[in-house]
Amino acid sequence: MSVVQRPELSLWKRLFLVELLQGMAVTFRHWWRKPTTEQYPKERPKILPRFRGIPKLQDHPDVEGILCIACNQCSIICPDDCITVLGEPRTVGKGKQAKVFILDYERCCLCGLCEEVCPTTPVPAIFMSHEYELARYKRVDLMNDMKELYEPQPTKEYLK
């Protein structure tokens, strides 16, 4: 740590409060700048492709039936223990598929480990969506089962 001495002000600067006026000039210039903030519910932020919103489930046209194979890896790796998966035999083909898939948004920390670990091809069955509006009126509404994870109820957009 070093001690910085303030420079001694000249008489001119002290007498006419030059530095105070300079400070006021700075705020005056900012007055006329374009605001950098966005009017959130009206204007939506631009979301970049790798943005991690809440995790959701998806299927793929190349794979018949449900994409998730109920391997339980996401549930194991989840640091918050927020995923519960139960499997059943697949209706088409061999192996398992998810019968129950519950995701508790209340606990999810949006780390994305479930997506990374998901072994399904050609796309991971669980993925980080771009949805970020998590507010609900009841805590129960944050517990989402499979149906809601596939077809999320779109958040009612607050305009005006």
Place this chain on the structure above:
Amino acid sequence: MKEQLIQYLAVPMLQIAAIIGVMLLCVMYLVLWERKLIAFMQVRMGPMRVGYHGLLQPIADVVKLLLKEDVVPKAADRWVHLISPIILMIPALACFAVIPFTGTSFEVGAFTIPLVNYDVPALTVTSWVADLNIGLLYFLAISSLGVYGLVLAGWSSNSKYSMLGSLRSAAQMISYEVPLGLSIVAILMLSGTASLVGIVEAQQEAGHWWLFWAPLGVPLLWPQFIGLFLYFVAAVAETNRAPFDLPEAETELVAGFHTEYSGMKFAFMFLAEYLNMILAALIVSVLFLGGWLPVTFGIPGLSELFGNFLPFLGGAGAAITGFFWLALKVFLVLTVYLWLRATFPRYRYDQLMSLGWKWLIPMGLAHVMVTALFMLLRG
């Protein structure tokens, strides 16, 4: 007797009601302007939701404050806790009695109130409630009472933050009353009267605002700039506004003296603070900036043109013009007030005290003497 009753009772009552109503509206929009201006200076937008660009935000704020629960701490002194916002509010409103808003008076002809068949005689209504001979002293005396509200609010809340905030505010207000008074003395000497109406009339007679009083005929020597500066700094400190907002330094004292206040009582304190700001701006405009005189006052040609830019309305036009110019000046002064808040960081307590006692008071004394000297030399 009846005419006297109307002249001395009914008319002042109406004037008081009008002033209170207009001032409360002004306070509401001053708060909005403050939020907007500071937002602009911080490259934000400020309130945008209620109404076009947040124009109805003040109404929403008022409704919210009035409907809020009124919480009184268990260990509080209930009575004192209740009356301290009122004590804050009364002096702030009472000071408006001596402010002249415009120079011309309105002539109201005789008329009859229809349903009750009551004859009202012809009246002359002035824009001020009372033109006291000691108007300026009245203002100083009454505005010094606001400190009770703060001190008692802090004490009665029975909370250490409130107490610290109120003690700070009391010390601050007492200290800054002295430079406030000193900065006014020069204006008293120049005008030769303490009546606020008289002060504006003296400026009219002199042909320029007191701010531009040039002694010895030197055009750019305006000692009243020092007076204006002193008054303004002292008034900012007196109204507990940034950068002298130590009593309510939110980063140190939660909210200072009004920590334990909510709802209506808090609204009263808030209102009193902003009323005091408007009052300080009004006094600056009247003492230094020529009150209701037009901005172009003293410039030959333009002065007459803008002295009454609504000539087709006759006397009422002149009165409205006066209102307009005073309002413009007050608006500009208040904008500078808010600009200061957006610019400067808060003073430390010892810096505040040393600024008041070691700089402003000697400067005020010197200012009085310099003005007196110039007046003497001028003869």
Place this chain on the structure above:
Amino acid sequence: MTEVSLPLFLVFAAVGVFGAVMMVTRTQPVHSALYLVLTLFSVAAIYVLLHAEFLAVVQILVYAGGIMVLFLFVIFLVRPPVPGEARWHGGRHVLLSAGLAVILACALGWHFLESAPAAAGNPSALLEGGNMEQVSMTLFRYYILPFETVSILLLVSMIGAIALARKGEGV
């Protein structure tokens, strides 16, 4: 103005006496100070009725705005009264003091009222050309020496107060 001055006076006097009595009887010093402010205010109002506008303003400015705030400050600084502590002298003492005060007031009153002056002239002469102007003219024409003496007195008391209230060295 003259017709209403008596009822106004009675109202203010009643408020003043109420404030004074409450001030003396309250146990909480802050309440006492508040009631004293009330009394000082009514006295200022009576000054206005007696054509002493300037004095009324000075009363509010100095007493209510300065002195009483100082009192409140000191009340806050010193220890609040302990609940069980006696705040009054004993009962006999109170009775004796009350008697003494009444006797003193009666004696003074008897003397005063016997020699009470009738209004000798037109009091509104006090307001001609402005009360403040009159006071200041008198002050600086006839009382310039007392004026300067008082300023020195105030300076001395200011220095004395600072010297006394300072912590640590000296005293």
Place this chain on the structure above:
Amino acid sequence: MLTPTHVMIFSLVLFGVGVFGVLTRRNIIIVLMSLELILNAANLNFVAFSWAHPSIHGQVFALFVICVAAGEVAVGLAILITLFRNRNSVNIDEFHLMKG
């Protein structure tokens, strides 16, 4: 009609209450406040007389009284604070150092 007698009666009452306060209260702060009351009673008389015989001199004298009262309070409260610091009390009965 307001007469000086009215004002004098009022000032007598204030004076009496003030004397009572000075004599009975133990809290030295309230004793000081009662003293202020007595000074105010005196001032009222000055102003009443100045009003009765239209003469400004009474008001000027009251002004001096107010100035002296301000000085008195400043010094009195400073003494009080020093006493409180040394003895940790504002009770007037505890200040009897001179008592044998």
